[in-house]
Amino acid sequence: MTAKETKKVEPSAHNETAEKPEEKMEQEEEKDMAAALAEVMNKLQESEEKVLRLAADFENSKKRLEREREISLKYAEENILKELLPGIDNIERAMDQGQEANNMESLLHGVELTRDGLLATLEKYGVKAIDSIGQPFDPNIHEALAMEETDAMEPNMVLREFQKGYVYRDRLLRPSKVVVSKPLGSGA
Template sequence: MKMEQENQNLQEEAVETETSETAQAQDNAAAPDERTREELIAEVARLTAEAEDYKTRYLRAQADFDNFRRRSRQEKDEFAAYANVKLIEELLPVLDTFEMAMKSTAETDVKTLLTGIEMVYRQLTGALEKEGLTAIEAVGQPFDPNLHEGIMQVASDEHPANTVVQELRKGYKVKDKVVRPSMVQVSQ
């Protein structure tokens, strides 16, 4: 009972405090501003100038961002257009060797032609290896679906199950990214 009385007293005090604060706020709102008309005009002018400054800064930042985005897109397009120039420069000697081989086919024997083709192959693989291309080792390795494309399974007594038995098409990767998986036969 005593506890209920104390709670009721506290509630009454809170209501009185709230009522007096509300009345005081209304009195303050109704009281005329003590500043003069000139001071109010100066305050409005200052706030207007400040708002204009913020607007100007915002518009400049937006324009800078639009210019940055446009420049970035142009640089990206330019990079994409000329990204392969280094590789093309590496492949030009291979193209030259092919042209020489094609010009001399009527006059040369098969052995010389084969030697020329081997030279072109070495130049081509050398140029691609400089760019980071490596062949994926497949035969005798455990089948890995990230590196190998299994197209058939064969019975094999020589190899354990899920081992690459034969490579039908070589696979390649550049650094750690698979460019083309090896096409393989896998043991059962």
Template sequence: MNNEELNSEQDLPEDVDNANGDETETIPFEDAAEQAEEVSPLIVLQNQVEDLEDKLVRSHAELANFRRRAAVELQQFRMYEGINLLRDLLPVIDNLQRAAQAAENASSIDDLKKGVEMVTQQFVETLGKHNVEPIHAGNEAFDPNQHEAIQQIPSADVPAMHVLQELETGYKIHDRIIRPAKVIVSTGPAE
């Protein structure tokens, strides 16, 4: 090679080897590694954001499905919540019907009375299985939370503000009053 050829090779641009004529910049190996490290955390963060967005959308969908199922279950529960009580009351109704049929052929009132008392006891026991209890009011102090005073009457035997007579039995379930007992309250001895 002569000097002219060497000089002409030196005058050539650096990317003469590129066959397409694209002007690409060659990056030294160390600079390429640095750029890869700079891009990598960004890509990782973008992937994490996409994953979190996907999880958020799925969580919202699961929550909406849970709420829908819970609403349906609650509606079903409310619709059929008394079914166990009703199943237990059906034999009581059957016995009342039997008592009515027996009344037609009863030879004595005592037998009919005994049958009605048995059905009444069965009814109270059935309610007791479902935590429904009668409120006992006889000769107790008047409690406006459990008793409803219908009337006040003076009495020498019963102290003032005590139940003189129970007119209608009250009932409660657990600690909640279903129906207060209707009572007559003593005002104490007459003046």
């Protein structure tokens, strides 16, 4: 080899050694990036698992609440039914007293007390009797069974009640069945 060739070879060898540290740096950067990527992938997987657990917890809570709601609706009447039982007990006691004493007054008093107790229980739950007698006829809460001529009241007033009506909060449970007044001489 000549000196020129040697010189040519030397720079080339020098370039190879210069590239080696760059390659080393690139490899280290790749390792760092791979480690960072692995860490990010780990965190992503953990987050996905957490989201899946939260979604499953949410679904389980939803199902549990639905079951509780169904049970609550199924037994919603339980409290009112328990409170109506003393009314039945009172009716039975009144019947027993009526048979023993053969006293209608005692029986009537027992029935009145029972009615009052039942009405109090119903009112506790939002059921109220409609006061109709002497009130203007209202087709929203009254059912007119008959009309009767009278001068004792203005026309279209409730004279008598055949059956009491009831409202539950703001809803009509049953209209009052009533007789409505009409002016004298108004015909059939």
